[in-house]
Amino acid sequence: MTYLLKTDIEKKIKSYIQSNIARIGGTVNQIVDYSQCCVTDINLLDGGYGSVDQLDNKQSFLQRASTIRKTVSQEIKFYRYGKKIPRDRKTVVLDAHNISQHPRLYPKYSCCISSNVIEHSPNPILLLLNFHLLCPENGYQFHALPHYKYTYDCFREPTGVKHLIEDFKKRTGFDDATHNDDYVQSAIIKHGWQKQFHKTHPVSYPYIHFHVFDEHNTRELFETMFTDVTLDIYKTEEFSDIVVLFRNQLNSRFQKQYQGLIDEYIQ
Numbered sequence: 001m002t003y004l005l006k007t008d009i010e011k012k013i014k015s016y017i018q019s020n021i022a023r024i025g026g027t028v029n030q031i032v033d034y035s036q037c038c039v040t041d042i043n044l045l046d047g048g049y050g051s052v053d054q055l056d057n058k059q060s061f062l063q064r065a066s067t068i069r070k071t072v073s074q075e076i077k078f079y080r081y082g083k084k085i086p087r088d089r090k091t092v093v094l095d096a097h098n099i100s101q102h103p104r105l106y107p108k109y110s111c112c113i114s115s116n117v118i119e120h121s122p123n124p125i126l127l128l129l130n131f132h133l134l135c136p137e138n139g140y141q142f143h144a145l146p147h148y149k150y151t152y153d154c155f156r157e158p159t160g161v162k163h164l165i166e167d168f169k170k171r172t173g174f175d176d177a178t179h180n181d182d183y184v185q186s187a188i189i190k191h192g193w194q195k196q197f198h199k200t201h202p203v204s205y206p207y208i209h210f211h212v213f214d215e216h217n218t219r220e221l222f223e224t225m226f227t228d229v230t231l232d233i234y235k236t237e238e239f240s241d242i243v244v245l246f247r248n249q250l251n252s253r254f255q256k257q258y259q260g261l262i263d264e265y266i267q
């Protein structure tokens with residue numbers, strides 16, 4: 001693997017991403033060493049986005065029973081083999097945009113991580129503010145986003161941060177269809193990778209990339225919102241992601257400018 005921007009992000013992630021972690025989307029195994037972690041997966045069923053599942057039905061009971069069995073199994077392996085075995089806690093099923101509606105979750109975790117989730121959000125700033133609630137200000141967040149040049153978004157243009165701010169200010173919701181044509185032209189028609197997928201899945205949330213990211217708009221977005229941002233491009237022969245690490249502390253200028261709106265969203 002190669003870090004195209006040659007930062008020390010891997011060293012920082014090993015130092016800061018540990019202990020009690022909230023994870024959104026997949027295994028998020030880019031760079032993260034889980035041997036020092038106890039993991040809670042937020043939205044187990046569909047990777048950090050999608051509809052909320054009620055936790056009071058038969059399916060929920062079976063899921064809880066499965067969680068208990070897995071927990072016991074992991075504890076036995078951890079006892080036998082030590083810290084090489086990560087202990088996952090796949091117990092929280094909800095749409096990550098709605099973390100603010102579940103105050104029992106925050107600030108419960110030392111770190112928050114996600115992989116290939118933010119681009120699926122019609123309102124990424126709102127999503128990141130919900131992630132922010134999961135950790136204390138001295139905690140850290142780590143996220144991986146697909147670099148558009150190496151995905152089926154390659155025929156689109158990276159989304160301007162001004163557009164993302166407007167989505168935040170306008171309270172853009174899950175029914176947003178303004179990116180549909182752009183997405184279809186690139187992912188289905190020109191590139192073709194998503195053509196088969198969308199024969200059974202609608203071109204709508206959570207199944208499309210609403211926004212498109214490269215290293216420039218990603219850096220601008222996270223530096224607008226947070227502090228101590230480190231960003232790189234993690235590239236292997238198989239894929240390439242933008243990886244970003246930052247302290248879970250809101251940028252004072254962002255907070256001052258949008259505090260009223262933040263309070264309306266997060267209450």
